[in-house]
Amino acid sequence: MLRRACVTAVVLAITAAPSPAHAYEFWLRAQTIGQAYRLRQYRLIGPDLFLGRRRYTQTLALRIVDIGGLSQARKEARLPDRGLRISWQSYLRIDHDFGTYTSGRIKLSERVRRDAIDVIPELVDSSASLDLLYGFVAIDGFADDALSVNLGRVLIDDGWGSSGLDGGTARYELPSVPLVVTAAGGLRVRAASPLGVSAYELDGTSGAGCREYVEGPTPGAGTWQLIDRNRAVSPSKLSSDYEFCPQREMRQPSIGVAVATSRLRRFGAEVGYRRTWSETVGIFDDVNRLSYPDRGLYPNEQGQAPASGINEERLYARAHGELHAGAIALRPYANLRYSLLHAAIDRMDAGVRLERGRHVLEPSVEYFLPTFDGDSIFNVFSIEPTTDVRLGYQFEGPLRVRASTWLRRYAHEDGTSSVAGGGEAGVERAFGSRLRTRLDGLIDDGYGGRRAGGTGEVAWKARNDLWLRARTAVLGVRREDRSRFVTASGVLSGSMQLAESVGFHLIAEADHDELYPFTTRVIGVIDLAFAPEP
Numbered sequence: 001m002l003r004r005a006c007v008t009a010v011v012l013a014i015t016a017a018p019s020p021a022h023a024y025e026f027w028l029r030a031q032t033i034g035q036a037y038r039l040r041q042y043r044l045i046g047p048d049l050f051l052g053r054r055r056y057t058q059t060l061a062l063r064i065v066d067i068g069g070l071s072q073a074r075k076e077a078r079l080p081d082r083g084l085r086i087s088w089q090s091y092l093r094i095d096h097d098f099g100t101y102t103s104g105r106i107k108l109s110e111r112v113r114r115d116a117i118d119v120i121p122e123l124v125d126s127s128a129s130l131d132l133l134y135g136f137v138a139i140d141g142f143a144d145d146a147l148s149v150n151l152g153r154v155l156i157d158d159g160w161g162s163s164g165l166d167g168g169t170a171r172y173e174l175p176s177v178p179l180v181v182t183a184a185g186g187l188r189v190r191a192a193s194p195l196g197v198s199a200y201e202l203d204g205t206s207g208a209g210c211r212e213y214v215e216g217p218t219p220g221a222g223t224w225q226l227i228d229r230n231r232a233v234s235p236s237k238l239s240s241d242y243e244f245c246p247q248r249e250m251r252q253p254s255i256g257v258a259v260a261t262s263r264l265r266r267f268g269a270e271v272g273y274r275r276t277w278s279e280t281v282g283i284f285d286d287v288n289r290l291s292y293p294d295r296g297l298y299p300n301e302q303g304q305a306p307a308s309g310i311n312e313e314r315l316y317a318r319a320h321g322e323l324h325a326g327a328i329a330l331r332p333y334a335n336l337r338y339s340l341l342h343a344a345i346d347r348m349d350a351g352v353r354l355e356r357g358r359h360v361l362e363p364s365v366e367y368f369l370p371t372f373d374g375d376s377i378f379n380v381f382s383i384e385p386t387t388d389v390r391l392g393y394q395f396e397g398p399l400r401v402r403a404s405t406w407l408r409r410y411a412h413e414d415g416t417s418s419v420a421g422g423g424e425a426g427v428e429r430a431f432g433s434r435l436r437t438r439l440d441g442l443i444d445d446g447y448g449g450r451r452a453g454g455t456g457e458v459a460w461k462a463r464n465d466l467w468l469r470a471r472t473a474v475l476g477v478r479r480e481d482r483s484r485f486v487t488a489s490g491v492l493s494g495s496m497q498l499a500e501s502v503g504f505h506l507i508a509e510a511d512h513d514e515l516y517p518f519t520t521r522v523i524g525v526i527d528l529a530f531a532p533e534p
Helices: 002-016 070-076 121-127
Strands: 025-041 049-065 085-097 105-107 113-115 128-141 147-157 162-173 179-188 211-214 223-226 253-261 267-279 308-321 323-325 328-339 344-356 359-368 386-395 399-411 417-431 435-446 449-463 466-479 484-499 502-512 519-527
Touching (some): 128 162, 147 253
Antiparallel strands (some): 049 085, 128 147, 179 253, 253 267, 267 308, 386 399, 435 449, 466 484
16 A cells, blocks of 8 residues: 555656756857948048048847747657747847947038938938847748748848838748748838838938928918928027938838749749838928928828828739750749839849859840839939840859850930940869969940959968958049049958857958048957858
């Protein structure tokens, strides 16, 4: 009886003991970057002014896999690893510039001077900022592994690049047909967003010097003037709120959907749509602060200002494939983006990559029409589209060779066109496992002027934990007004492994040209996820 009681107590103790806690799998990369250099500000009267930049940048990339240990539990139970999986991905950046470049003042007129960060609000990003480029929870494994959801600050694709969205995305893979449907919705990330990034702003909107419509005595008699809320800043009153742009502080809801092929080996295609809009700024201060009652940022004497406006609305499509003709592999591709807001194709390219052994030949054609945010004043100006025809060549062997040539056509508003063209080439050679050299050259001429130059680079692995590099560049430019100048640059850099996964990089640069006789820059990087070069 006593023995049975002891056995029972042991069994209860074992079953009551907490289950072992398994640590999450995570990946972490941190970089600390310090920069010290000077920029020259030219003056018509008196000596030039040198402005110093003293920049400190800290980045932190974090990835946590299998939060909650759901996948680990299935593995321990010897079950198929199908089901819910939770992970986290984020990239955080801290910037601080304590030099005179951001703490100085800029002269706008004989009597008006303003802080540099007021005239150029984008400098705030490097002056003192905490930016979250992306950070989201990824939940996979819904609907028998067909559905995955990302929630938080996610990255989105507009057909030709990426941006940020505070919201979520969902990806569903259709089980019966080889198609994937992706949907996204939320608020587009901009400088005014919490932990916002100004680099995500749509092209063409100013961050300072914004104007408002000031009503006149009769409808239509108003004028556009710098925004002035009669704010006083000691010791004197500002003549305008130069850094205040209320339209850039409005939220931008954004939605998008895309359909793409999946599970196909030698062909892929995608069609997508994205729309971003924002509310119209109304009255943002006292309605009687001006000579006549204020109706809002935009003309609205007769209620003509819309409640909201479209910032972007685009369709995009892309396709790529792979074919084989004997020993030659052909990989054609085509991409197109159409702006519904501008009723025009703004980006397009098509080409084919031909590979035979170590040789690669790639002819292509590209078209580009600059388009901007729907709130941008640039939309009222004529923007000249360009069409490029390119031919590239690569050879991968003991001597690596790269060469390309291009011809560009500029279409002018009056129906005429101008042409420019050029080419570039480079060779790279490795001498054993410790020494590598590279030479590059380029030349282009035609509309806009002529450029010609070259670069040389040497990389040497002095020890197993020390890498040294040297690079020099010379570029000659002749503008269409026949003025000429030559730019020369030299860079010395090195990387040292201090410990496992810890490295230190140092870069020193010196430049010379007709405008800047001698400029220097020093950059130091502490890398906490250092991966040695092979």
